[in-house]
Amino acid sequence: xxxxxxxxxxxxxxxxxxxxxxxxxxxxxxxxxxxxxxxxxxxxxxxxxxxxxxxxxxxxxxxxxxxxxxxxxxxxxxxxxxxxxxxxxxxxxxxxxxxxxxxxxxxxxxxxxxxxxxxxxxxxxxxxxxxxxxxxxxxxxxxxxxxxxxxxxxxxxxxxxxxxxxxxxxxxxxxxxxxxxxxxxxxxxxxxxxxxxxxxxxxxxxxxxxxxxxxxxxxxxxxxxxxxxxxxxxxxxxxxxxxxxxxxxxxxxxxxxxxxxxxxxxxxxxxxxxxxxxxxxxxxxxxxxxxxxxxxxxxxxxxxxxxxxxxxxxxxxxxxxxxxxxxxxxxxxxxxxxxxxxxxxxxxxxxxxxxxxxxxxxxxxxxxxxxxxxxxxxxxxxxxxxxxxxxxxxxxxxxxxxxxxxxxxxxxxxxxxxxxxxxxxxxxxxxxxxxxxxxxxxxxxxxxxxxxxx
Amino acid sequence: xxxxxxxxxxxxxxxxxxxxxxxxxxxxxxxxxxxxxxxxxxxxxxxxxxxxxxxxxxxxxxxxxxxxxxxxxxxxxxxxxxxxxxxxxxxxxxxxxxxxxxxxxxxxxxxxxxxxxxxxxxxxxxxxxxxxxxxxxxxxxxxxxxxxxxxxxxxxxxxxxxxxxxxxxxxxxxxxxxxxxxxxxxxxxxxxxxxxxxxxxxxxxxxxxxxxxxxxxxxxxxxxxxxxxxxxxxxxxxxxxxxxxxxxxxxxxxxxxxxxxxxxxxxxxxxxxxxxxxxxxxxxxxxxxxxxxxxxxxxxxxxxxxxxxxxxxxxxxxxxxxxxxxxxxxxxxxxxxxxxxxxxxxxxxxxxxxxxxxxxxxxxxxxxxxxxxxxxxxxxxxxxxxxxxxxxxxxxxxxxxxxxxxxxxxxxxxxxxxxxxxxxxxxxxxxxxxxxxxxxxxxxxxxxxxxxxxxxxxxxxxxxxxxxxxxxxxxxxxxxxxxxxx
Numbered sequence: 001x002x003x004x005x006x007x008x009x010x011x012x013x014x015x016x017x018x019x020x021x022x023x024x025x026x027x028x029x030x031x032x033x034x035x036x037x038x039x040x041x042x043x044x045x046x047x048x049x050x051x052x053x054x055x056x057x058x059x060x061x062x063x064x065x066x067x068x069x070x071x072x073x074x075x076x077x078x079x080x081x082x083x084x085x086x087x088x089x090x091x092x093x094x095x096x097x098x099x100x101x102x103x104x105x106x107x108x109x110x111x112x113x114x115x116x117x118x119x120x121x122x123x124x125x126x127x128x129x130x131x132x133x134x135x136x137x138x139x140x141x142x143x144x145x146x147x148x149x150x151x152x153x154x155x156x157x158x159x160x161x162x163x164x165x166x167x168x169x170x171x172x173x174x175x176x177x178x179x180x181x182x183x184x185x186x187x188x189x190x191x192x193x194x195x196x197x198x199x200x201x202x203x204x205x206x207x208x209x210x211x212x213x214x215x216x217x218x219x220x221x222x223x224x225x226x227x228x229x230x231x232x233x234x235x236x237x238x239x240x241x242x243x244x245x246x247x248x249x250x251x252x253x254x255x256x257x258x259x260x261x262x263x264x265x266x267x268x269x270x271x272x273x274x275x276x277x278x279x280x281x282x283x284x285x286x287x288x289x290x291x292x293x294x295x296x297x298x299x300x301x302x303x304x305x306x307x308x309x310x311x312x313x314x315x316x317x318x319x320x321x322x323x324x325x326x327x328x329x330x331x332x333x334x335x336x337x338x339x340x341x342x343x344x345x346x347x348x349x350x351x352x353x354x355x356x357x358x359x360x361x362x363x364x365x366x367x368x369x370x371x372x373x374x375x376x377x378x379x380x381x382x383x384x385x386x387x388x389x390x391x392x393x394x395x396x397x398x399x400x401x402x403x404x405x406x407x408x409x410x411x412x413x414x415x416x417x418x419x420x421x422x423x424x425x426x427x428x429x430x431x432x433x434x435x436x437x438x439x440x441x442x443x444x445x446x447x448x449x450x451x452x453x454x
Numbered sequence: 455x456x457x458x459x460x461x462x463x464x465x466x467x468x469x470x471x472x473x474x475x476x477x478x479x480x481x482x483x484x485x486x487x488x489x490x491x492x493x494x495x496x497x498x499x500x501x502x503x504x505x506x507x508x509x510x511x512x513x514x515x516x517x518x519x520x521x522x523x524x525x526x527x528x529x530x531x532x533x534x535x536x537x538x539x540x541x542x543x544x545x546x547x548x549x550x551x552x553x554x555x556x557x558x559x560x561x562x563x564x565x566x567x568x569x570x571x572x573x574x575x576x577x578x579x580x581x582x583x584x585x586x587x588x589x590x591x592x593x594x595x596x597x598x599x600x601x602x603x604x605x606x607x608x609x610x611x612x613x614x615x616x617x618x619x620x621x622x623x624x625x626x627x628x629x630x631x632x633x634x635x636x637x638x639x640x641x642x643x644x645x646x647x648x649x650x651x652x653x654x655x656x657x658x659x660x661x662x663x664x665x666x667x668x669x670x671x672x673x674x675x676x677x678x679x680x681x682x683x684x685x686x687x688x689x690x691x692x693x694x695x696x697x698x699x700x701x702x703x704x705x706x707x708x709x710x711x712x713x714x715x716x717x718x719x720x721x722x723x724x725x726x727x728x729x730x731x732x733x734x735x736x737x738x739x740x741x742x743x744x745x746x747x748x749x750x751x752x753x754x755x756x757x758x759x760x761x762x763x764x765x766x767x768x769x770x771x772x773x774x775x776x777x778x779x780x781x782x783x784x785x786x787x788x789x790x791x792x793x794x795x796x797x798x799x800x801x802x803x804x805x806x807x808x809x810x811x812x813x814x815x816x817x818x819x820x821x822x823x824x825x826x827x828x829x830x831x832x833x834x835x836x837x838x839x840x841x842x843x844x845x846x847x848x849x850x851x852x853x854x855x856x857x858x859x860x861x862x863x864x865x866x867x868x869x870x871x872x873x874x875x876x877x878x879x880x881x882x883x884x885x886x887x888x889x890x891x892x893x894x895x896x897x898x899x900x901x902x903x904x905x906x907x908x909x910x911x912x913x914x915x916x917x918x919x920x921x922x923x924x925x926x927x928x929x930x931x932x933x934x935x936x937x938x939x940x
Contacts, residue, residue: 031832038834042735045728046748049804053755056766056801063769251658259652260659272662278855278925279918280862282889283669286914289896290672297521312665319662345648373759376864376889380896407761414765414869422769429762436757 067427070208071168074160075114081154090150103139135162137224165223165420215388222420233403240307249318257326277316285377301382304399310371321363325356358450365443375407468502475501492644500643504633509626553604676911684905695875697906709875713885718860724800729807737815756805760865767798767870780882793881795871814848847935854928858921864889
């Protein structure tokens with residue numbers, strides 16, 4: 001290098017004072033700092049979104065797991081014949097006349113007796129306060145049991161009955177003696193009684209199958225509310241969505257991928273499918289209300305209306321997935337089939353469709369999973385109504401009877417005043433998420449097992 | 455005879471058609487399929503299709519037309535004063551239907567005989583009391599005209615069911631005979647079957663159009679109904695929303711639009727930066743392993759039902775914001791607020807924006823990156839000054855679609871935003887949206903002739919138009935400003 005070139009370079013060098021190569025100039029430092037800041041923003045965004053997801057799942061799990069456990073009291077109950085069967089002939093028709101009030105009395109007496117026998121007593125409590133530790137639901141259950149087996153009247157049975165929701169909340173830590181002071185539904189003395197009952201082994205928290213099997217219960221009995229009707233309703237709807245949505249979706253996809261000529265009608269179909277995928281779900285609810293219920297006269301809050309609405313919503317998803325997997329079948333298969341003399345229809349149904357089946361199945365499962373979690377349109381067609389009868393089997397017209405669905409039950413319980421229902425609501429979400437996880441894993445496994453690279 | 459039983463009959467006839475046609479064609483060639491035009495199965499299928507398709511078409515048509523004809527006939531039975539205008543006709547008709555189903559239940563429950571149900575008169579029998587005994591509660595006492603109409607209705611229903619059954623079975627049998635007659639060895643059965651299948655495929659793909667037509671029709675007709683009862687100026691230009699069922703409601707849409715837009719704005723402020731930065735990191739910085747784990751995890755958020763987010767807003771986010779921000783700062787004491795709903799919708803939209811942006815950034819050709827890096831730009835400078843401008847139309851499109859999702863989101867706002875319609879700037883106050891009001895006005899006991907219920911359809915129409923417009927604009931932005939690189 002000559003002096004001249006060094007002199008020529010001297011001008012820019014004056015902007016950046018001469019430094020060692022090993023040290024960074026301020027500009028480089030600034031740029032590097034900006035670089036690492038930018039990268040940190042990205043990491044922060046990811047961490048933030050994953051942390052929120054984790055936080056949400058943890059809060060719901062911690063709120064909801066306790067719904068699967070329930071405080072129950074077990075004590076011997078003497079089914080006094082004078083109260084339960086005054087006629088004395090063990091005839092069901094006569095015993096039906098005894099309402100739950102009579103059974104309440106029997107339960108309260110038996111409970112008192114057990115407390116005296118075990119020497120449990122808390123000062124300053126009326127008999128009614130003591131009896132109220134037993135759930136209001138218990139009498140009805142006992143009545144159903146007795147009416148089903150009239151011969152047990154007069155004997156002493158070991159009954160296991162629900163404790164009231166507040167005592168259940170006390171065992172789970174939701175209710176404390178401080179909150180009990182402000183709560184008209186429970187007294188601190190009842191909680192002390194609950195402590196003693198637990199020590200005596202009468203009060204226990206056990207796994208609560210009833211939460212999964214029983215129907216919904218009224219506002220006053222959160223301890224007895226279950227998801228049975230909701231699970232059944234969701235199952236009915238998923239079944240109907242499956243049988244209506246898959247044939248229609250697959251047929252539509254075959255037509256659009258394999259047969260459709262390029263014309264105005266097919267363009268209209270394409271535009272409509274992509275638009276329907278973007279229509280807010282509640283609009284489908286309005287459609288269901290106006291067309292299926294008001295116009296076609298199908299019954300309100302029945303699972304068939306819910307399923308029709310969900311079908312229309314899921315259709316675009318299934319069509320898009322099916323078309324993708326039909327498109328993925330290589331043209332050579334089609335050419336080979338046509339080349340050996342198959343008609344176009346035979347080519348599609350004998351070769352393309354079977355090869356596209358795994359993709360169609362995966363898309364279907366994912367579509368069903370999203371339909372299972374959908375809530376808003378079901379609210380409009382009346383599924384939020386209180387339903388405590390199981391719908392009958394599909395052959396007896398069960399699809400036309402009022403039902404409710406899992407996500408709607410989540411919403412319904414969240415709207416109730418008693419905080420015990422929030423726990424139930426979270427518990428229902430756990431079950432819903434469990435179903436969704438199973439469906440998604442199924443889809444992933446199917447894809448892994450049958451995925452084919454051409 | 456029930457429709458289900460009718461379907462079973464048609465199915466049995468179709469099976470007979472399949473077997474008979476197949477057998478006949480095989481007999482015509484003495485069991486040598488090589489002499490046939492088509493494979494033997496196609497003759498069978500042709501038989502089955504010829505039985506089913508016309509019969510089903512007639513059945514469906516009948517089921518669609520029947521209510522209209524019945525309604526007309528009943529209206530002619532009723533005295534003209536009762537059916538003067540459209541709304542009272544629907545009321546009377548629903549009364550008639552309820553009484554008729556009550557009579558059905560009474561007959562089924564054994565309270566009356568079939569004959570009795572057709573003969574009773576209000577003058578001699580306490581119809582309401584009798585129906586109450588089988589669990590059919592009627593709001594008011596049954597008038598003579600309604601009872602007569604209900605009995606007429608029952609007669610016509612029974613008659614129509616009978617006629618329907620006979621007609622459909624006749625058509626199915628005619629189809630069967632026709633199919634058997636035309637079946638011979640030279641009949642081009644495959645072509646016929648394939649034509650029918652193609653027709654079915656076209657019909658299936660037209661359901662998408664029917665759905666859109668159904669949506670638009672159902673909302674348009676009820677919206678017109680609404681505007682005939684409520685002046686449109688008040689709906690579009692009034693600033694108060696206070697429905698009440700006494701009849702003097704203010705149904706101005708602006709408080710709802712304001713709430714919707716405010717919540718959408720907050721959700722976008724949350725979702726766009728987080729989603730975009732997550733996408734940039736995943737597309738440009740993350741190693742393959744990190745990407746393989748993190749991308750599906752973020753997409754898990756999109757798979758969670760919105761009612762779960764709603765409960766999260768109601769139970770966790772709302773009280774959190776109230777206790778740590780709103781109350782200490784003196785901005786309000788409401789757990790459900792614009793902020794709550796906005797933040798939670800924002801979280802819901804993160805995966806939507808991030809996966810769309812991720813795809814778009816990945817679609818920018820590598821040569822642009824290489825050129826920029828080769829000129830000495832750092833990685834972040836390349837992203838900010840080369841990649842993002844190139845990807846901008848796509849990202850704007852993604853954001854518009856996310857906004858349309860936020861506007862149409864229902865469960866989170868129902869559970870997290872509150873129900874009070876107000877125009878306010880304070881984000882910690884409860885406000886409400888169009889979707890909340892649609893749910894509110896249409897759940898519970900509703901009367902489809904009052905503007906307070908019908909307004910939900912007008913709101914739904916507005917919502918539909920806004921979201922559709924946003925999606926169309928998003929598509930146009932992407933198409934118009936997309937850079938073509940090849």
